[in-house]
Amino acid sequence: EVQLLESGGGMAPPGGSLTLSCAASGFTFSTYVMAWVRQTPGKGLEWVSGLGGSVAGSFYADSVRGRFTISRDNSDSKLFLQMDSLRDEDTAVYYCAKTEIAILPSAHWYFDLWGRGTLVTVSS
């Protein structure tokens, strides 16, 4: 079955850290650009970060650049998001998402497969 499954969400204090994981199955993970998208009731959907397949190329939203780090383990079909210096406004459901992009550069960042999401709550 083609699917993405996130884990690692939970509660962290402001200034704290969390690492999210996304396990992919049912497709050739290493081929595609992958991304993290978050959703809050107040701000809606927000793209957070993206990472190329087997070729280097990581991208971040201005709101998280310098605090979050995206990485992947193609041998294990997993995507990660290391979140440091967390802020209250990082509270959200975080989705792992797949694009159809196999070769960068590309401007076609459409997300054709999403996980179920994992909730991150930043609170003291």
Add this chain to the structure above:
Amino acid sequence: AIRLTQSPSSISASPGDRVTITCRASQHISNFLAWYQQKPGKAPQLLIYSASTLRSGVPSRFSGSGSGTDFTLTITSLQSEDFATYYCQLSYNYPPEVSFGGGTKVEIK
């Protein structure tokens, strides 16, 4: 940053109705726009990409149009399973600028 403005924010409609949702970009984005459907408690699902290309498996009652700054999502003959929230999303330039509209909730009248 390019802003996407969706309207209306909500629609009350009946099964069988035709529904149109608009998305306006604050600057020209060619056809780099997608539409998603999201149901409560679920992740968004891609319906249309490149403004007007229907994703495989999506019913033909969904269609997208537009280019430049103005885009529309149309649902002809609304079905019960179509009551959901719809989002537009732009993806422009490289490094990519990716952002979503504020959403349109389609509710049962």
